[in-house]
Each structure stands twice: as C-alpha cells, then as structure tokens.
Amino acid sequence: MLELDNISYSYGGEDILTDVNLTMAPGSFHFLTGPSGTGKSTILKLCYQELMPDRGAVRVFDQDVKTLTRDEIALSRRRIGVVHQDCQFLDHLSVEENILLPLVVARRDVSDQQENLNELLAWVGLEKVRRAKPPSLSGGERQRMAVARAVIMDPDIILADEPTGNVDWDMSVRLLTLLIELNKMGKSVLLATHDLNLIRTAKSNIPVRVLRIANKNLQSGGADL
Amino acid sequence: MNALARLQEVVGKLPAMSEPPQSDRLVPPTGFTALLTTFTAGAMAFLAVFTLALSLATGRVADRWANELSQSSTIRISAPAEEMEAQTSAVLQVLETTSGVAFARVLGNEEQRVLLEPWFGADLPLDDLPIPRLIEVIEEEDGYDPEGLRLRLSAEAPGAFLDDHTRWRRPLVSAANSLRMLGWTALVLIGLSMAAMVTLAARAALAANAQVIRVTRLVGARDTYIASAFVRRFTLRAFYGSLLGAALAMIIVAFLPEPSDRDAFLTGIGFRGWSWILPLLIPPFCAIVAFLATRRAAFRTLNEVT
Numbered sequence: 001m002l003e004l005d006n007i008s009y010s011y012g013g014e015d016i017l018t019d020v021n022l023t024m025a026p027g028s029f030h031f032l033t034g035p036s037g038t039g040k041s042t043i044l045k046l047c048y049q050e051l052m053p054d055r056g057a058v059r060v061f062d063q064d065v066k067t068l069t070r071d072e073i074a075l076s077r078r079r080i081g082v083v084h085q086d087c088q089f090l091d092h093l094s095v096e097e098n099i100l101l102p103l104v105v106a107r108r109d110v111s112d113q114q115e116n117l118n119e120l121l122a123w124v125g126l127e128k129v130r131r132a133k134p135p136s137l138s139g140g141e142r143q144r145m146a147v148a149r150a151v152i153m154d155p156d157i158i159l160a161d162e163p164t165g166n167v168d169w170d171m172s173v174r175l176l177t178l179l180i181e182l183n184k185m186g187k188s189v190l191l192a193t194h195d196l197n198l199i200r201t202a203k204s205n206i207p208v209r210v211l212r213i214a215n216k217n218l219q220s221g222g223a224d225l
Numbered sequence: 226m227n228a229l230a231r232l233q234e235v236v237g238k239l240p241a242m243s244e245p246p247q248s249d250r251l252v253p254p255t256g257f258t259a260l261l262t263t264f265t266a267g268a269m270a271f272l273a274v275f276t277l278a279l280s281l282a283t284g285r286v287a288d289r290w291a292n293e294l295s296q297s298s299t300i301r302i303s304a305p306a307e308e309m310e311a312q313t314s315a316v317l318q319v320l321e322t323t324s325g326v327a328f329a330r331v332l333g334n335e336e337q338r339v340l341l342e343p344w345f346g347a348d349l350p351l352d353d354l355p356i357p358r359l360i361e362v363i364e365e366e367d368g369y370d371p372e373g374l375r376l377r378l379s380a381e382a383p384g385a386f387l388d389d390h391t392r393w394r395r396p397l398v399s400a401a402n403s404l405r406m407l408g409w410t411a412l413v414l415i416g417l418s419m420a421a422m423v424t425l426a427a428r429a430a431l432a433a434n435a436q437v438i439r440v441t442r443l444v445g446a447r448d449t450y451i452a453s454a455f456v457r458r459f460t461l462r463a464f465y466g467s468l469l470g471a472a473l474a475m476i477i478v479a480f481l482p483e484p485s486d487r488d489a490f491l492t493g494i495g496f497r498g499w500s501w502i503l504p505l506l507i508p509p510f511c512a513i514v515a516f517l518a519t520r521r522a523a524f525r526t527l528n529e530v531t
Contacts, residue, residue: 050443071447078445088440092253105446149444
C-alpha cells in the first residue's frame with residue numbers, strides 16, 4: 001500500500017535520510033519515533049508526495065510517485081488523510097467547513113455528511129467551537145481539528161505528525177483511540193511521535209510496529225517499546 | 226461607512242450571485258483587488274466604447290469621401306465674357322459625347338452665390354465680377370477617362386479646366402483611413418492593457434492567498450479546481466466592471482450631438498443602426514480576456530506549489 005524503497009533525501013547539501021526502507025501493508029499501524037530534527041516529518045512528507053526523494057522510490061497504492069502527474073498526486077492524496085505538525089487551515093472558514101474541505105475539493109456532496117461530521121466533532125471535542133474560525137482556536141484545538149479533517153474522507157492511509165503534541169493526556173488517548181478504531185476498520189496508520197506512553201498505550205490494544213530514526217535511517221524500536 | 230468601503234463591500238458580493246457556493250468559499254474576499262479589477266475593466270470598457278465610436282465615425286467619413294465624391298467632378302470655365310456662352314456649349318457637347326458621363330449641368334448664379342457666400346458675404350454682386358462658370362459632372366458607375374476628357378476639352382474649350390477631386394480627396398481619405406487604423410490599434414492596446422492589469426491583480430490575489438492554494442492542494446484539490454475558484458471570480462468581476470463601463474459610455478454616446486447639429490464633431494461620434502451591437506460585445510470580450518489572463522496566472526502560480 002505504501003512503500004519507501006531505499007530512499008535518500010538531502011536538504012541544503014546535508015543528508016537527512018539515507019537508504020530508508022519502509023513497507024506499510026493494508027491495516028498496519030506504525031509508530032515513527034526519534035529525537036526532534038531527525039527526519040520524522042520528512043518521511044511523512046515523502047509519503048504524502050510533498051517532497052520527492054533524491055534517490056530511491058516512493059510507491060503509494062502501487063504507483064511510483066515520480067511517475068504521477070500533478071492531477072494524479074491530487075487524486076492519490078484524497079485516499080490519504082494527513083495531520084501536519086503545523087496544522088494549516090483556511091482561516092476564513094469555520095471549523096466545520098475546514099473539516100469538510102477534503103470532501104468539498106473532491107466535489108463530494110457534503111449535505112449527507114452532517115451525521116458523520118457531528119459524530120467526529122463530538123469525538124474530538126470541538127462541537128462548541130464548530131462555527132469558530134481557526135485563528136481563535138488553541139494549539140490543541142487546532143490539532144484535534146486537523147485529525148478530524150484527516151479522517152473525514154475515510155482514507156485508506158492516515159499519516160499523522162505529532163497529532164497529540166499540544167493536547168492533554170486524556171485527549172491524546174481519545175485521538176489515539178479514534179486512530180485505533182480506524183485501523184481496526186482496515187486503515188493503515190503511520191504516526192510520528194516521541195510520546196512513548198502513547199506508543200505503549202497503543203501496543204496494549206493492537207499490534208503495532210515501532211520504528212526509530214537513528215543515523216539517518218529507520219530501525220526497529222527498542223525493547224522498552 | 227465611507228464610500229470606498231461601501232463600494233468594496235458591493236463588489237465583494239458580486240461573484241456570489243452566480244458562483245457555486247462551495248468552491249467560491251475557498252477564496253476569501255479580497256476587497257481592494259476586487260475593486261481594482263472591476264474598476265480597471267470598467268474604465269477600459271468605457272474607453273473602448275469611445276474608441277470604437279471614433280473608429281466607426283472616421284470609417285464613415287472615409288467611406289463617404291471615398292464613395293460620394295468619387296462619382297462627381299467639376300469643370301471650371303474661365304473665359305472672357307463674350308466667349309463664355311460658346312465655351313460652355315462646347316463643354317456640354319463634349320460631355321454629352323463622353324462615355325462614362327451620366328449627367329452634366331451648369332450651376333446657376335444663385336447656386337454659385339451660395340457657394341461663395343461663406344467667403345464673400347450674402348451681398349455679392351456676382352454679375353459685376355469675373356466669376357468662372359461651373360459645370361457639375363456626375364459619372365456613371367464605371368466612370369470616364371479623365372485624361373481623354375482633358376485633351377478634348379483643351380481642344381474644344383481652351384478655358385475649361387477639369388477638377389475630378391482626386392487631388393484633395395485622396396489625402397483626406399488617406400487621413401481618415403489612418404485615423405480609423407489608429408482607433409483599431411487603440412482598441413487592441415486597450416485589450417492588452419486590460420489583460421495586463423487583470424493579470425497583475427490576479428497574481429496579487431494568488432500571492433495573497435498562497436495559504437489557500439497550499440492547504441487546498443494538500444487536501445487533494447486538483448489544479449483546475451483551485452484555478453477555477455480564482456478564474457471565475459476575476460472573470461465575473463471583469464464582466465461586471467466592463468458591463469458598467471460600457472453601459473455608461475453607450476449612454477453618453479447616445480446623447481452626443483447629432484451630425485446635423487452645429488457643434489457636431491466630424492459627422493458625429495457614435496453608432497448607427499447595427500453598429501450599436503458592437504459595444505455590446507465589449508463586456509463578453511473583457512470577460513474572455515480576464516478568463517485567459519487569470520487562468521494563465523493561476524496555473525503559473527500553482528506549478529510553483531507541490
């Protein structure tokens with residue numbers, strides 16, 4: 001479903017990743033961990049086709065992303081839900097309009113999505129601010145909104161970059177539970193985090209694979225995980 | 226609320242009248258850019274209508290000078306008083322037997338007096354002055370041979386001089402044609418200027434909405450979808466603006482002095498009959514120019530976004 005085949009990526013003349021391999025099967029749950037600045041976000045951006053590798057191949061849904069046209073990349077992204085660390089939104093739209101945005105740009109009818117939307121807003125605790133604009137939200141609320149936007153399209157793959165970085169533990173568990181439930185429904189999840197407690201909580205519920213970035217490459221997580 | 230803010234609010238609401246609400250909502254209202262586009266399109270359409278009217282007016286003048294006067298000529302007879310009648314008869318006889326001459330007549334004293342009145346006043350004692358006699362010649366469609374006629378006149382009536390108007394008609398027609406060409410060139414320049422202004426406004430709006438482009442692209446929007454949100458907005462603004470500008474200009478043109486009025490310029494700048502359709506084509510043309518300019522700008526900007 002998603003494969004990084006011996007990829008290398010450098011930025012400003014400095015190698016960030018070297019010969020990285022990763023295979024995500026349908027229904028798998030991967031954690032990506034490691035210190036800040038080691039390339040977790042870069043791996044997610046490579047998977048989401050925001051960056052192109054210097055060497056190697058990124059295959060998403062069995063297609064090499066280098067061979068995709070801009071339109072094909074857009075269509076591929078509709079099958080991937082993404083939570084960026086910087087959580088970018090359209091500031092002139094309300095919370096619920098931002099969450100529905102992937103459906104709107106895919107020209108899907110959003111009128112029959114109200115029930116899903118309400119359920120999702122309740123799950124991430126944003127019902128009370130559903131008509132607020134993003135600039136008025138806290139960091140945690142923005143992250144919850146990003147998670148809701150990532151899953152509204154019922155994607156096949158979910159990529160999340162520190163989705164619980166700004167929320168309290170209870171909400172972290174709640175967001176993790178949402179991702180676990182989606183994983184149980186067959187979605188593949190790749191979650192970048194350095195919250196080891198979150199990883200342990202997940203491991204106690206479902207089989208997960210933990211990958212740690214070290215020496216510009218991916219290694220299996222240690223025994224403590 | 227001041228007038229500018231009010232105008233910005235009105236212009237900002239214009240696209241919402243016809244755009245699908247979902248994609249339209251992607252792009253936030255851009256007050257000043259919207260106003261700039263609408264105003265530019267309006268001003269350009271206003272100028273285009275006047276330029277078009279001027280081009281058509283000069284075209285009419287050129288056609289009239291080319292057609293009407295080309296079918297007529299004048300023979301002037303300057304002879305001593307005792308030979309005047311004989312030479313006049315000789316000229317008329319020559320004209321009767323000249324192929325291509327449809328009609329010829331001697332201008333009466335009263336007609337000559339009217340012609341000279343602007344220069345010499347109403348009380349001109351025509352009988353006391355050595356005024357040459359004038360014969361008006363109307364040609365058939367194919368015309369006559371002016372050189373042949375001149376030779377025959379010099380033999381039959383030495384005091385007769387043929388003026389087929391070519392000498393002064395040609396530069397006038399040439400001047401009118403140049404003016405007409407100038408008008409069309411101005412129209413092309415107006416179109417290009419509008420395209421440039423709309424492109425600048427579109428690029429400014431696209432740059433101001435880099436976040437919109439990035440976010441929508443990230444959630445799976447295709448380039449055509451994102452571009453259409455901008456293109457539709459700018460096309461409609463250009464159309465509304467040019468519609469207002471063209472309508473205002475047409476109203477003013479309609480109230481310009483008629484050709485018969487003493488103060489009329491040339492034959493009157495304006496539209497006649499079917500030519501009123503031409504200014505109506507300016508707003509759709511402006512919309513097409515805006516559509517193409519914005520589309521080009523949008524795709525260039527989108528290609529810079531991953």
